[in-house]
Amino acid sequence: xxxxxxxxxxxxxxxxxxxxxxxxxxxxxxxxxxxxxxxxxxxxxxxxxxxxxxxxxxxxxxxxxxxxxxxxxxxxxxxxxxxxxxxxxxxxxxxxxxxxxxxxxxxxxxxxxxxxxxxxxxxxxxxxxxxxxxxxxxxxxxxxxxxxxxxxxxxxxxxxxxxxxxxxxxxxxxxxxxxxxxxxxxxxxxxxxxxxxxxxxxxxxxxxxxxxxxxxxxxxxxxxxxxxxxxxxxxxxxxxxxxxxxxxxxxxxxxxxxxxxxxxxxxxxxxxxxxxxxxxxxxxxxxxxxxxxxxxxxxxxxxxxxxxxxxxxxxxxxxxxxxxxxxxxxxxxxxxxxxxxxxxxxxxxxxxxxxxxxxxxxxxxxxxxxxxxxxxxxxxxxxxxxxxxxxxxxxxxxxxxxxxxxxxxxxxxxxxxxxxxxxxxxxxxxxxxxxxxxxxxxxxxxxxxxxxxxxxxxxxxxxxxxxxxxxxxx
Numbered sequence: 001x002x003x004x005x006x007x008x009x010x011x012x013x014x015x016x017x018x019x020x021x022x023x024x025x026x027x028x029x030x031x032x033x034x035x036x037x038x039x040x041x042x043x044x045x046x047x048x049x050x051x052x053x054x055x056x057x058x059x060x061x062x063x064x065x066x067x068x069x070x071x072x073x074x075x076x077x078x079x080x081x082x083x084x085x086x087x088x089x090x091x092x093x094x095x096x097x098x099x100x101x102x103x104x105x106x107x108x109x110x111x112x113x114x115x116x117x118x119x120x121x122x123x124x125x126x127x128x129x130x131x132x133x134x135x136x137x138x139x140x141x142x143x144x145x146x147x148x149x150x151x152x153x154x155x156x157x158x159x160x161x162x163x164x165x166x167x168x169x170x171x172x173x174x175x176x177x178x179x180x181x182x183x184x185x186x187x188x189x190x191x192x193x194x195x196x197x198x199x200x201x202x203x204x205x206x207x208x209x210x211x212x213x214x215x216x217x218x219x220x221x222x223x224x225x226x227x228x229x230x231x232x233x234x235x236x237x238x239x240x241x242x243x244x245x246x247x248x249x250x251x252x253x254x255x256x257x258x259x260x261x262x263x264x265x266x267x268x269x270x271x272x273x274x275x276x277x278x279x280x281x282x283x284x285x286x287x288x289x290x291x292x293x294x295x296x297x298x299x300x301x302x303x304x305x306x307x308x309x310x311x312x313x314x315x316x317x318x319x320x321x322x323x324x325x326x327x328x329x330x331x332x333x334x335x336x337x338x339x340x341x342x343x344x345x346x347x348x349x350x351x352x353x354x355x356x357x358x359x360x361x362x363x364x365x366x367x368x369x370x371x372x373x374x375x376x377x378x379x380x381x382x383x384x385x386x387x388x389x390x391x392x393x394x395x396x397x398x399x400x401x402x403x404x405x406x407x408x409x410x411x412x413x414x415x416x417x418x419x420x421x422x423x424x425x426x427x428x429x430x431x432x433x434x435x436x437x438x439x440x441x442x443x444x445x446x447x448x449x450x451x452x453x454x455x456x457x458x459x460x461x462x463x464x465x466x467x468x469x470x471x472x473x474x
Contacts, residue, residue, distance in 0.1 A: 003074065003454070003455075003458070004071060004074045004086065004088070005070070005073065005074070005454070005455040005456075005457075005458040005459055006067055006070045006071065006455065007070070007125065007435050007438065007439070007455055007456060007459040008125060008126060008435075008438040008439040008441075008442040008444045009439060009444040009445060009447075009455065010067060010090045010091070010092040010444070011091065011092050011093065011443065011444070011445065012089075012090065012091040012092065013088060013089075013090050014088060014089045014090075015086060015087070015088050016046075016047070016087040016088060016089055017087060018047065018048040018087045019046075019048065019084040019085060019086055019087055020046050020047065020048055020049070020050055020051060020084070020085045020087065021048075021078050021082050021083070021084045021085075022050075022082055022083070022085075023081060023082050023083075025051060025072055025075060025083060025085045026068075026069065026072060028050065028051070029050070029051035029052070029053055029068060030050065030051065030052045030053065031052075031053045031054075031061060031064075031065070032052070032053070032054050032055075032061075033054070033055055033056070033057060033058060033060075033061055034054045034055070034056065035056075037054065037055060037056035037060070038056045038093060039056045039057045039059075039060065040056065040057070040059070040060050040093045040094055040097075041055065041056045041060055041091075041092070041093040042054065042055035042056070042060045042061060042063055042064035042067075042090075042092055042093070043055070043064070043089075043090065043091055043092075044064055044067060044068055044071065044088065044089070044090040044092075045088075045089050045090075046071070046085055046086065046087050046088050046089075047087055048087065051068070051085065053065060053068055058199075059128075059199040060093075062123075062198065062199045063092070063094075063126050063199070064092075066123060066124065066126055067090060067092065067126075070459075070462070071085070071086075071088065071090075072085060073458065073462075074086050094126070094441075094442050094443060095395075095441075095442065095443025096395065096408075096409065096410035096411060096441055096442075096443065097128075097409050097410055098128075098129055098358050098409045098410025098411070098412065099126070099127045099128050099129060099410055099411065099412075099438070099441035099442065100127060100128070100129030100130070100131050100203070100358065100410065100411070100412035100413075100441075101118070101122055101127060101129070101130060101131065101412060101413050101414075101415065101430075101434065102131040102132075102133060102205075102360070102412055102413070102414040102415065102416075103115070103118060103130065103131070103132055103133065103415055103417075103426075104133040104136070104414075104415060104416045104417040104418075105132060105133065105134060105141050105183075105417070106133050106134060106135055106136035106138060106139045106140070106141055106207075106214075106417075107136060107138050107139065107236070107416065107417045107418045107420075108179070108417040108418075108420055108421055108422065109139060109141060109155075109179070109180060109181035109182070110417070110422070110423060110426065111181075111423070112183060112187050112190070112191065114422075114423040114426075115130075115132075115191055116191065116194050117423075117466055117467055117468050118130065118426075118430075118468070119191070119194055119195045119198060119200055120198070120466045120468075121430075121431070121434065121463065121466055121468055122198075122200055123198040123199065123200060124462060124463070124466065125434060125435060125438035126438065126442055127200070127434075127438055127441060128199055128200050128201060129200065129201050129202075129203055129410075129412065130195055130200055130201070130202050130203070131202075131203045131205060131270060131412060132191075132202060132203070132204050132205060133205045133207065133416075134183075134204055134205055134206060135205070135206050135207050135211070135212070135214065135215065136207055136211045136214065137211050137212070137213035137214055137232075137233035137239045137241070138157060138160075138213075138214065138232060138233050138234070138236075139154065139155055139156075139157065139179075139180055139181075139182075139214050139232065140154035140155050140182065140214040140215055140218070141155060141181070141182045141183055142182065142183055142188065142204070142206075142260065142263075143182060143183065143184045143185050143188075144255075144256050144259050144260075145185075145259060146255050146256070146259065147218070147219065147252070147255070147256065149218035149219060150214075150215060150218050150219075150256075151182040152218070153217055153218040153232070154214035154215055154217055154218040154232060155180045155181060155182040155214070156178060156179070156180030156232065157178070157179055157180060157231070157232040157233070157234050158178055158231070158232075158234070159174040159175055159176050159177060159178065159179075159234055160174065160175050160177065160179055160234055161173065161174055161175075161234060161235045161236065162174060162175050163379070164379060164419075165235060165236045165237055165418075167237070172234075172235055174234060180232075185259075185262075185263055188202075188204075188263045188264070189263060192263070192264060192265065192266075201266040201267075201268070202264060202266060203264075203266060203268045203269070203270055203322065204260055204263070204264045204269060204270065205270035205271070205272055205322075206253075206256060206257065206260060206269075206270070206271060206272065207270075207271070207272030207273075207274070208243060208253060208271055208272055208273070208306075208307075208310070209242050209243040209245075209276055209303060209306050209307070210238070210239070210242045210243075210272070210274070210275055210276030210277065211238075211239070211272060211274070211275065211276075212241070212242060212243050213230060213232065213233045213239040213241045214232045214233065215243075216230060216241050216243070217229070217230055217231050217232045219252070221248070221249075222243055222244065222249050222252060223241055223242075223243070223244060223280075224241075224242070224244045224280035224281070224283070224284045224286075224287065225241075225280070236418045238275045238277060240277045240279045240280055241280070242276055242277060242278075242280055242281070243306070244280075244284065244286065244287065245281065245286070245287050245290045245302050245305070245306050246286060246290075250306065250309045250310060253310040254309075254310055254312075254313045257269070257310060257313045257314065258313060261313070261314070261317050261319060266319075267318075267319055267320055268319065268320050268322050268337065269314050269319050269320070269321065269322065270322040270323065270339075271307060271310070271311060271321055271322070271323055272323060272324060273303070273307060273323035273324050273326050273327040273330065273332070274323075274324035274325075274326050274341070275326070276300075276303050276326070278298070278299040278300040278302070278303070281299040281300075281302050282299045287299065287302060290302065290305075300330075301330070301331070303330045304330035304331040304332060307321075307323070307327070307330060307332060308332075308333070311333065311336075320335060320336070320337060321333060321335070321336040321337070322336065322337040322338075322339060322358075323336055323337075323338060323339065324338075324339050324341055325338055325339065325340045325341055325342055325346040325347070325349075325350060326342075328346075328349060328350050328353055328355065334354055334355065335356075336355060337355065337356045337357070337358060337409070338350035338355040338356070338357050338358070339357075339358045339360050339412065340357055340358070340359055340360060340361060341360045341361065341362055341366075341414070342361075342362065343361055343362070343363060344359065344361045344363070344364070344397040345397065346361075347359045347361065347397050347408065348397045348399055348400060348404075350407075351397075351400055351404040351405075351407040351408060352400070352404055354407070355407065356407050356408075356409045357407055357408050357409065358409060358410050358411060358412050359395050359396075359397070359408060359410070359411040359412070360411065360412045360413070360414055362383070362414075363383075363385075364385065364389065364390065364393040365385075365390065365393060365411065365412070365413040365414060365437060366383065366385065366413075366414050366416070367385070367413055367414060367415045367429050367430055367433050367434070368380055368381045368414070368415060368416040368417070368418070368419065368420070368429060369381065369382065369383030369384060369385040370382070370383060370384050370385070371384075371385065371386055371387065371429070371433070371471060372384075372386060372474070378419070378425065378428065378429075379419050380419055380429070381416065381418060381419060385433070387432060387433055387436055387473075388436075388449050390413075390433045390436040390437050390440075391436040391439065391440070391446075391449055391452055392449075393411075393436075393437070393440045394440075395408065395410075395411045395440055395441070396408055410441065411437075411440065411441050413433070413434060413437045415429060415430050423468070423469070424469045426469075427468040427469030427470055428469050428470065428471050429471070430468075430470075431463055431468065431469070431470035431471065432456055432459075432460065432463070432470055432471065432473070433471075435456055435459060436452065436456075439452065453473065456473070457473065460473075
């Protein structure tokens, strides 16, 4: 019997007696949605009489088809153009409802065709969320009709720093090359539809009120020093140029979000909330006046007020706010979904505070970190997350009660692109670590790392067929 190299591995797979011999096993398999299975469950039964795929929903049936197509790789030629498919029984369902990947297209813009290939890669691994980081200090990537300068100005930087950035660095070398790009609304609707056809929800991120230098470059009146125009940021790191807290800026963001909601029909909208320095709010007379009006003791508390003002647009349309784990410290709405990135412990804090949580800890699932010795790898932001460490990732942090564990709704890996200029670099950093991540996100039985590698090696040919680069196995 040939090896059955399914990634991520099903929860239950039993090789039974015999094989099914037919001319076209992909077309001749019977597919049905049935009532006696849970919404996320599917079954695959291959016997000498044929193949039947059954599931509790259309989305689950897609996962059955993905697994079945991988199963067919174990088929062998028979007589007269027929093939023999091994007889198996598979009973499967995901452990987590949110199984995501974040792609940063703000630091380096990624072509639409590549985003579609990333969606194919996610579907191959039975992941169901693509989180697009669409805005940051270094670029604004989504067309907004009410504010055309966001893409006319904010989507382009004249040059980009060269080399690794350090916190102590005062002088920089630049490449002298203009970089940028953005997605039209039609581009994004195409991406959303393409993902939806594959059972994947696209979650857009408009990061605020920090990480907004590109927007302020386009519209200086959004900043705290409108008389001192700035450009789109050309270096990495955290910018002190954050949105002001004036009523007009609140309305600007609300208008932007209404247009974003019109593009993205999914239930979740990510509003960032990370790394927002309060330095300019402490210096601004208008911000200090707003702080006094609200009776706030610290300027940093303005972030929570600002987020509440703009996120009301989401509630009006029945959408849910998602934010990075700093939001827990800003008195954010209780129904906000928190993405725990600074550590697994931040996820524990958010769950104990009553939030639903997506585990995205930097120490385990940040794929902009090095995969091996930095001397042998492309330039990266730092850290060390080899493939085996991803495979060993535990989604649920220790120390939670059963009620708190139930608030961990899923997990997500991140691909930040400060040091990735294009699709080749992104593919190299994303894969095959994404394959290991998918095992943990799905809840595949954890076996030895060597067993995983045995399944992974033939799986790489499937990634090659999609046309995405990957890091070769050691």
